[in-house]
Structures are given as C-alpha cells and as structure tokens.
Amino acid sequence: MRKPYISGILLAGLILTTALCPRASLQAADQPPNIVFILADDLGYRELGCYGQEKIRTPNIDRLASQGMRFTQHYSGNAVCAPSRCVLLTGKHPGHAHVRNNRSTPPEGQWPIPASEVTFAELLQQAGYVTGAFGKWGLGGPNSEGEPLKQGIDRFFGYNCQAHAHSYYPSYLWDNSSHLQLTNQPAIPGHGSLAADADPKDPLSYEAFKGQDYAPDRINAQALEFIRTHRDAPFLLYYPSVLPHVALHVPDAELEQYTSLGWTDPPFSRAKGFGYTPHFTPRAAYAAMISRLDSYVGRLLDLLDELELSENTIVVFTSDNGTTHLGDEVDYTFFKSVGELRGLKGSLYEGGVRVPAIVRWPHHVAAGSESSRVSGFEDWLPTLLEAAGADSSVPQDCDGISLLPTLQGKSQKPRPYLYREFGGYGGQQSLRVGDWKAIRQDMGKGNLDVELYNLADDIGESQNLAAERPELVQQLTQQMSEVRTPSAEFPLIPLDAPMKERK
Template structure:
C-alpha cells in the first residue's frame, strides 16, 4: 500500500473521530500505585536507626527513610492493639471508632467490627485493587462479621487472635478461613521455668521454641502475594507481630547480638515465656523484621514495580513498659526519650515512627513534622491512588499534599481517648497538648484533672503548665467534650455521664 493511501486513511479517521480520539486510543490508562503497608507491633518511636536507635541495626528501614519521607509527629490510632488498628482501618478517631479497647472472645479472636464497616481494603477493592493481609488481625474472630475476608481482604494468612499471637511458635495459623496446623507443640504463652530448670543453662529454654516460626511462614505468603498479583494494583497489608511479646526468635538470629548487652536471663514471672538473652532476642527480632521488609522491597524492585509502589511503615502503639516479659525499653531507649509507654496517651505511648516512600513522587530524604494520625491514612491513600473519594463521615484528613511536597494547613486537632489503663483522654492542637489520666477512678461527681504541656518547649511532657494557661485549657477541654461519642458496646462511664 502506498504512503499516499495510508496518509489518506489516517486523514479520514481524523475527520471522523477527531485527532484527540485517535491519540487517546493508543494511550493505556495509567497504573494505580501498589500499596505496601507494614505495621509493627509495640515498636517504639526510638527503635529504628533513622529515629536514633544506636544498638539495633535496621538498614532496610533506614534505606526506606533515606529514599522517602520520615514523619516525626505521627500518632497511632490508640495506645493498644485492637482500637489502634480500628482507627487505621476505618478513618475514625477513638471517640467515634467502633472498637475502643481490646476485648477477647472465646475460644479465639477479638470483638468484631460490624459487617457494614467502611474499611481501607473495601474501598481499595472498589477501586480495582486486589487486597491481602499477612500477620495479626484482631478485629473479628474466625467466622464473625469482622474477620478479614469479610472486611475487604481477598487473601489472609496469619494470626486472627491477638492472644494466640503472643506465641511465635503457635500450634496453628489461619489460611484465609481455614485453620492450619503447624509443627509446634503446645505450651503456655504465660509460663516460667520449673525449679529443676537452671536459668543459666540455655537448654532450659528449648521447650519454648518449635519447628515452625510463624513470622517466616507469614513472610513467605506475603512475598507470594506480590508475585501472584504483579500485573494488577495490589494492597499488601503486613501487620507483623514483631516485636510484641513473647521474646522468641530462632537461636541463630541471636548469635550476632550475644554478649553485647550484658544480658541477664529472664526465667518468667513477669508475663510471657522465659528467654535466656532477652535484650539480644529483642534486638534480633527487630533486625530480622527489618530484613524481611528488605526482602519485600527487593522483590518489588526485581519485578520492575518500584516506581509504581507506595511503601508505608509504622507501629500500632509505643513500646512496653520495662521488664514485662523480659523487655527493657529503657536500655534500648525504645521510647525515644518520650514520656509514657504502651497503654498511655502520653507521647511515648502513641507517637510512633512512620516512613513513606514512593520513588519519583515523594522526595527522597525528606522529613515532615506535620501532626498526622492513623485516621488520616484512609483519605490519604484514596487521594494518592486518584479517582476515589473518601466518605464524608471520617475524622481523617488526607496529608497527600504533604507527602508530595505541597503546602498544607496545620491539622486543627488530634483527639485520643482510651478507657483502659485507668481511663484517659488527650488532644493536641499545634504544640499544645492536654491530657487527662485516671478518669475511671473518679466518683459520680468527680471532676477530671487536666494537664497541659507545650510540646515544642517540653517534648517529654515534664512541666504541667495548666495553671498558667487557663484559656488554653478551656479551649482544649471543649474539644474533649465535643469529640467523644458514647458507645453502648465500649462504655466510658466517666465521659458518658450527663
């Protein structure tokens, strides 16, 4: 066919359809970014090298921070596991979220979120994503309306129940809706050495290990999920159990840290299973978690998906208070010098590390001090993937502009409440933070005591300046009253009273 005839055919097509239609037909729709969202369990603000950790190497997470953005004022959804994860999944802060405390149901699992709950994975499914969760769930027992396969996940592998997750060598895990047996002997997750077992002999601790180390099995399934879904946008949610107690890791992982930390054996007695070298084990668990995250990063890159993948890493709350189950957050400065630990609404209990990386979109080596929280992730992810609108009944505020290097107004306030650990409330507005503690100990007519801290001047919340700033206290107390909605399922009697 001559070039003149070809030119004539093209000219005819242009006349019929218009030049824009011909060009548009040749351009494929842009691929939505994959999302890899990793949430550690009880990892403190100071537990990573890029946040100041000196004793535990975390090279892959440090690389993630160097290639992306590190958030310095990011807050978990709450001070303990289940309510924090509910805030993350639903975009609602603790005064509005359905799950407001840990509550176990028998024989296995936690109190479920309702069937009609709007969740991140459900919304991403509607946007064309395949979704998978690998790790610890804790928002609905097997068979309940809250189990992961009924809350927007196409694939689930791991622990359904937080209590079962206290053992890294469990007798079973869940593969979608199927309970699978592991090659591990049953033993109590709350145990101690027998009088006949010498705490100075490493062999005395052998009975607290098994053949199948759950994090290994879970990591294998997460890697497989990425490989299987390489040709479509995917949401890989990895709620790892590390470094939550018990302190358990394969023995060879402890070797690089042996004799480095002046370890004293933990024979049990303060919760969870005994550990011969608790400090070395804690370090090995975090180091191993970092390595597994590096494997996911490397696999995504090897599949040519690096520039199409958004990575997020954070933690569900702060580190444990000292010596529980052999932990030593003081030794590792896991709290990063902040006041409070897990279960507390002081900074150390809820301010968590957060790293976000998206090559070509998020500038490498950047740091943001914008106040953000778990409730913000739902609208943020929807804005980043484009074409999806967040529900209006959210407390979360998208910080996609901040991640993409654009100016953004300061968050009006960040509210937290927790009926556990004595009953607490907090609100942060700018650098001001108001905290109420021991609310459950108030009588019928007791008046809560408000503590006020200026975090820019007093990051460790050591100087209560409430008496000096009654106007600020009154303004922040008004937010506390406005943001609490009573829950018949999780009542908070002091706040619910008229």
Template sequence: MVGSCFRLMLAIALFVPLNVRAADQPNVVFLLADDLGYRELGSFGQELIKTPHLDRLAQQGMKLTQHYCGNAVCAPSRCVLMTGKHPGHAYIRSNKSTPPEGQEPIPENEVTLGELMQAEGYVTGAFGKWGLGGPDSCGQPLDQGFDRFFGYLCQSHAHSYYPSYLRSDRGRIELDNNPAINGHANFAKGDDRSDPKSYNQFKGTDYAPDRINAAALDFIRANKDKPFFCYYPTVIPHVALHVPDEDLKPYHDLGWNDPPFTKEGGYGYTPHFTPRAAYAAMITRMDQYIGNILNLLDELDLADNTLVVFSSDNGTTHLDKEVDYTFFKSVGELRGLKGSLYEGGVRVPTVVRWPGRVKAGSQSDYVSGFEDWMPTILKAVEAKTKAPANTDGVSILPTLLGTQQPERPFLYREFAGYGGQQTVRVDDWKAVRQNLNKSKTIKTELYNIAEDIGEQNDVAADHPDVLQKLERMMAEQHVKSNLFPLRAIDGR
C-alpha cells in the first residue's frame, strides 16, 4: 500500500511542468565502472594503468576511501543504488538471468532514484549497462524513472563489446559488426594459439562503448538548459578483453611480460594475445570516455553547477588468467575480489566533485554505501520529494560539504551467490559469514578493519560481546527472500 501511494504521488508530480531550471538547481552525473578494483585508479594507488581524467577529478573533489558498493556482483549492487535499500531488504540479491535477454527485473512498485529525480523536474538518462530487467519487463529503465536509455539491458549481452545491436529506449539499433563477436567465443580446432593473427577473430569493427559515450554526450548537449540526471554505468572494464588496437600500443611499448590468455580448457571469455595490455587499455579508454563527459561539462559551462560522482559496482574480477589482479595490485592490501563480501569485493574507489561545495583535494574515511546516494543526491538538489520510508540510506552530504556527521550505525551486506554470504560493519568491527547456502553450520568471523584491513586475523573468540552484537544485527537486517535465500538462516 505504501509503495502504491508513493508512486501515485510521483505520478502527480510528473504532470507538473518543471522544465525551467531554477537558478541554483544542480545537474547530477553518476559515473559507474564495471568490476573496477579499489586500487585501479592512479588516485587510489595504481602505478601501471593511466587514468589522468579520473585522477584530475579526484584532485578537484573528494575521495571516499571507505565507500562500499551495493553488493559483490553487478545486478544486486545496481539494485541497491537505484532503490536505496541495502541487500537485506532489496529485491535483487544476486544475479539471475531471464533468457533470452535480461536479468530478474525490479518490481513495478519499486521507487527508483530515477523516478525521484523525474519528480523534481529532472530529465533523466541512463547510458551503458542496466541489468535490472529485460526489454519486455517491468524493470526496463523507461518504466523505472528514465526518459532516455542507450546501451545494454542484459548483462550477458554486455559480455561482448562488439555485439550486433544495442538497445535504444524501447527499440534497438544495429551495429556494424559482421559478424558480432560472442563474448565467450573460443578458437576453432587447429587454430595456432601462438600466432597473434589467430586472435584477430575476436576483434570487431563497431565498438559499443564508443556508441554509448556518444549517446551520453548527446543527452547532455540536448538538455544543457534543463536540470538533468545522467547515469553512466559503463561496461568497462568487465571482461571480455575487447579493446581497439590503437589503445594497446602504449602498453605494448612498456615491454611487460604479457603471456597470452589462450582459454585452454574452454573456460572464460574470449582469448587475447596480450591480456595485461588489453585490461590496462580498457581502463584507460574508460578514463577517456569520462574525460569526454567532464570536458563537455566545461565546454557548456556546466561544471560548476554539476555534482559528479564516480564509483564501481564491485571489485576486480577473480578471473586471474584474463585479468592479472596480482600484477596490477588491483585491490592492494584488501582481501577478496568480485563475488566476495570481504573488503576487496565491495570496497570501491569513489570520487565526488561539486565545485565550490566539495573541497578540492579532500578525502574522507566516513563509512558509506550505495544505499546512501538516494538521500544524498535528493538532499543535494534540495528535493521536495523524499525517499520512501522503507529505504536504508543515510545522507552523506554533510561529509561531502566538509562538516561532521554521526557515524552510521551499521553497514549491512548479504549476497545469495558464491555460496551465500553475510556481513555487517559497525565502527571498525566487521563480521563475516560464508557458505550459508552450502552448509547448515553458521560460523561468524570477526575482524577489526582499522587494525587488520586485510582481514587476516579472525578475533571472534577474543571479543564475544562484539560478536554477539553484530550477529544480532545480522538477524535484524536480513528479511527472508524466497527468490534469493540464505538457506542456513532461512531453513531451506
């Protein structure tokens, strides 16, 4: 009943003509990388991969050093971002494909950040990978608060950077890839894996991220005189390792010992002759796309009135034969990768720029998460519409503006995938559970993140009072999901 009433109020608000910009009504640009690790930007300690535009963004704004994505993989992380609900309350709690195209859709009655921005008179656009509902579902973006969409609705479709088509609003456009490159293609029998030319079959002509970036730039140009919310969930650097050859040369010239990814045994995405160079080049190309957006904001004289956020949907992929996370030190001192609720899977590089409001060159270790962006952005634009009462976020606007705010009471995560996991963080204490869908026995680990950022020393036996408190919070924050159960807890 609450959700239905809230959507009715939103529908009424959307009939109000709010196309004229208020003098101080800021634009919002939310940039989201795909599988980018905590240490894969220069501003967060990366030494091998060049990210000049994002490093400049960090110099012009604030780095959030303890920011957590919504979950350990794509769809549930994006669900937290769009709905403002942590994973114990969110509808999507793991990836779940709905062939032939799309993932499990968020329900029609969910209230999204896009809808809330529309209610405030913002023109809304999403460009890149959606992952919260296929083309004929209630979850597709034009039914969830976005006026414009261009890119991939489906995560599996997004495994190829050279597909046959992309989605544009409710239709599709054909790309000049003949044939399209399957993101999981492999060598034919008899192909010579030692010959660089054998890898040409995994290269296409029409690079989808170029199209997506152009659509986002067109959206900003078209709406430069209106308040706009541009959500840019780029597909980079998620594998497959697809990147134009011209981007590879600067990294080839560094002379890295770069053994080919040959896909022996058939597992993984498409082969690549120089996977380290390809991965680095993909991130640098993503950086250039973001640079194009930042440069356009400058060109249109919009930068000073635009709140820009950059983050990642989860940590670096665990596919080490394709992405050499050890070579790049992708998560640095953190434990865990994509698919894990240890720090390396969910602590992500995050930067916020808002000239004149967020101090340039600043940094905050305030603990925050994706559920916080809904109330933070609404507060930043001085929205009359408030987030639904059943959301879980805390506005971190005071932190962004350089003032003190109380520490959040807790940050909770659960993930039905990769064996079933659960965590809660309170101050510097973090409780972790693993294998909740594999074992009937529940074991809770306890770490002090301030003293043990690598989560190497389980101190549960030494702090039974802390352990009991955090276990109680885990029980309180988990609402049973029939679609994405934690069987050891739910009794299934």
C-alpha cells in the first residue's frame, strides 16, 4: 500500500516543480542533458581557488565546484596541447591515439586526426545533439580531414591553429570555414621583442603589444549566442579556451585588479631572445588572464540560469595540461601553480598532467562533493555518451571508462591502469597502477631506465623506489609495452624506431 502513496508524492512534486520552473522540468523530462565542456589551456593544478590558489581570483569556477564534484586525481590526455585534445575527443589513450605530439602543418594548422577517427562530437551529433566548438581547435588545419566541421562540429568559431592562437589580438578568427576580420590591424604578434632602442624599465615600451579587439571576448560572445540559438534542443558546447596560454595579452581593465596589489613584478622583456611577447607586469597579467577566463565561465553559467537550462545541463571544467615551464613569463613558483607536484607542461611527472576537473549536473552530482578516483581524458567520451543515453555508440576501441557511477555517488571499481606516452621533451612514458607510477625520461637518448614512485606516500615524486622494488618495476615495464601500439607518424624512440646512432 506504500507504493501508490510514494508515487503520489513524487507526482505532486513534479507538478509543483513544473509550475515553478516549466522550461527546466519539461526539458529534463523530454530530452537528454545539454553538455558544456570547458577546456582551459595550460592551467595548472593549483591555479584555481577551489584547488588551493591564494593569489588568483576565480569566484565563478569556485562556485561551479561548490555546486558539483571536484576530482583530485584527474589526468589530461597528454603533456601538451594537440595530443591531449586528441585523447579527449577520441577516447583513446596516448598509446593508441592518432596524434601523440604537437606537429604543425604549414601554412596553418596541426597534424590532422583522420576521417576514420570518431570524436565524441560526432557521436553526440548522431544522437541528435547540435554541436559547437568555440576557441582553439588544433587537430587539423583548414581543408584537412581533421578540421572541426568534418569531425562532428556543426558550428565553429575561433582559432584553427595553435600558433595562430599565440596572439590574443590576431587579424582574423575562423567563423566556420571563413575568416572573420578583426580590427587589430596590424595583428599583435604572439612572439615579438621590444624595439631596439626601447627602455625595458619604461611601461610605455610595452604599449606596442596591446591590441583593441580581444579575441577571447569574441569567442565568448559566440559561445553565448550558440546557447541562445539552440536553447530548445540538446546541445554540446565544446569550449577549448585559449586562456591562460601565453602570450601575456589581457585588457588593462582586467589587469588593474592585480597591479593595484603592490606585487614585486619584474618585467618580462624577452631579453634572452626567446619566448612570447614582453609584458611590463607579467605576474599581474597572468593572474588577470585566469580571472578573465573565470569571468567567461561566469557568463556561461549566468546564461544557463537565465534561460532556465542549468537543471538539465552537464558542465565540465578542466585543463589540457599543466602550467607552462616558461618561468620568466609565468612565475609558477610565486603562484605555487602546481603546488606540491613535480613537473610542468611538457612533463609526464604529475605537475605536467594532473589537472583540475569539475563536473556540475544538478540532481545527479552532489553539490560540494569530491572524488579521488584516478581518471583521464579518455574517460570523457564514454561518460558523456552514457549521460546522453547513447552509451551503445561508444566505440569498441575506446580506452575510456565512464565516470557516470562516480558522478552519481555510486561505487566503482578502480581504474586498472592509466597510461601516458609523449615523444616530445626528450621522450617519455608513464604508467599508473593503483598508487604506483612507473615513468621513463630521456627516451630519445636511448634511456630505458624506469623510475618508480608511490603517489600515496610521495605525491611530489621525490623518492625513486625502483631499486627497492625490482619485481614491480619489471611488471610495470612489461605492462607499458603491452598497452600501446607503435606509431609511424609519432614514433616513441627507441621503442618504435632505432636511434640514429644504431644504423
């Protein structure tokens, strides 16, 4: 006799909820959730307030974390941009992914993912979603098989090419397959130097690197318009922001909140002859760029509230890799950007690949919750498809494991392993099994020695235990060999090709 009574309560609640919030209730009942996936660029593990940052203000992302789940052991797809994004979009770990390193394809773009690769955008598109990408693509230049409009994206606005994205004041952005001209004429270069006769101690010497038409503003406006246009249909908004990747370009209005703090802030003058464009107050600029990203997230969240879409929208926020290693431009020590972790962008040590990850999904993900589950970018494809009710379309060769049970507060078996390889920055390989992590460095020089760390006891990877646990080293070394396939385009030397001296 209790079941009809409970059903009556639920029915009454549904009627009341529908009366108070008709759009949200009808959407929740009639269609799968919208998906907003925000990907920061080079944002470190400890650069958000909700992850322990004390100097940089991120109130909107912190609010997102308070309303959802914060992951403490989440891993980007790789240690730099393009291969990390390939893992994210295809659900294949770096030992199976097509793109395993950055590689440009002049005159514009990066090495393309082929038509045979299937992205989560394509699969959601097939499930009835309208799809849009706004920001930096980096997985195939114009007219290649990898360009966004051929990889499941209905609407694209932003930068196709990573190198083009080094400037926040370019002369144009891509609007689908056409150029939208900006008013930065000429464009502000992403790499440049002070004039030969310029005084590096004079703030006026740096005025040449300030533009008028800030590309991230344009990108954010188009992302908001996409939501307004498709508010009545399930949509995927993929938002791979260019912030806070250097160059240090940010409007003065954003900068003022940090220049007023009285930080000792030595100018970055590019005196060493390399790096991105100079800036008179680099610490303030970097903090302001992260706060600018935070404000864009706030605008997205506010619009979802305004249109009564928040209740039926999954919002994911994460970063493509750790903080840049360019310490003269980004003072990662001052900001404690990766905290207690070892390594930065370009490294398979924790600081290069362990990243923030936040998920908000009202009534499915508990507000203020936290997960220490070991997870990675390959997991998003099956997670999003299962949440969308399209898990039957997850490809058989997907390496990811859906996080949906964890998000819903259910128990879930630990991940059997997490594998990473990266041919750049000397050549690297790592495998995590439980709390144990095996890692190789300088493989391009022929080094195959394995370091071993227990992350439960040594999150900073300071105590190499390889000599004490040779049997475990042997086991993990064998497993690193078994879980990957060779790549002709991105060989991991010396595993996939002989060293030059071994002719």
